[in-house]
Amino acid sequence: MGRRKIEMKRIEDKSSRQVTFSKRRSGLIKKARELSILCDVDVAVLVFSNRGRLYEFVNSSSSSSLSQILKRYQDSTAADGKASIAAVETESSPSSCAEVQTCGELVKSVERYLEGPELENLRLEDFMRLERQLADALVQTRTRKEKLLKQENEQLKDEVANLIGIPKSRNHKDLGVNNLMEVDADRQYSQPLRTLPLLR
Amino acid sequence: MGRRKIEMKRIEDKSSRQVTFSKRRSGLIKKARELSILCDVDVAVLVFSNRGRLYEFVNSSSSSSLSQILKRYQDSTAADGKASIAAVETESSPSSCAEVQTCGELVKSVERYLEGPELENLRLEDFMRLERQLADALVQTRTRKEKLLKQENEQLKDEVANLIGIPKSRNHKDLGVNNLMEVDADRQYSQPLRTLPLLR
DNA sequence: TCGGCTATGTATAAGGG
């Protein structure tokens, strides 16, 4: 991608190696950011210069602090075997009305289970189903919360528009979803199921 | 770099998102490899698909196993005065289930949610991992979008405050929604369900 | 889903200031 093709081996000239390092490093991180945004996945890039300096990219979509990514990595490698995980659609849109009702009922049932004495009788398949159910419950809760957020957002936009006199201002894309050289240590793992009561 | 330029935002079409993910992922890893070779530095790239599969690149040349790289990472961040990353322990609190009868009902009710094909082939480890991946995948998109919304709202609030002329409080929680946000579903669900440890 | 196939958009190796 330059004036001419270069061999894929260590660049001996120190100066051009440094230049190339700088260029390609930022290129790599840019690519990582794009991948995480376009495909909505978690990406981590760590680069250590031979002078010991660290350059990193971790998409900070909150569910992905580096510590969690590392944890996921450890889990992945721990369960070696390379057994393929079946494809499961997890990004389905909010449930239909009928499903919502069912979901609400199921959640109550699940909650009873969780507060009851034994779980050992359930089979793996049952757990699978329970899990799915909880996921749907989560969707509902979030949908409600998000709806409120959007409403407020629209109100605020209108308010601003009225105050300024500018009809519409798009492009808030520059809000910066990504972190560079920074790791947020979120507390993600705390109380598993407090979501559920919200559905009642 | 394609037939036409694409917007830097999440690709909504699932199919093209997957295709792009595959292409760009390999591209990213190729770039990482080239960087490590050309510039003789240590590079690590971790990519987690939404289905929980891990794709990684670590230049294996020197004594840079990922664990060592991570150690170096932790050293770097620690030296920066940042808190070291603490592994979050998964506590297995005694969860439980009620009667088998209710379980049967639950399973039956929940059955319609399941569309997934060959889940039976999974091993326990895969299943446990899959469980959390499901939760994470579910969380990601909404979390990200919500984060942007929150940021935008904060900006808008500031803007409104400035326009109206209130130099006073920086507390925006009186607008209502933020109180709801404190019960953040994201943080409730990320931990593997309490049920899962019992599977061991 | 899974690969090839181009037309195009990008990244970047050299060079210049």
Place this chain on the structure above:
DNA sequence: TCCCTTATACATAGCCG
């Protein structure tokens, strides 16, 4: 050393089978 510019090599979006 750094910042631009520019010519090229590469990466990849949209298609097709």
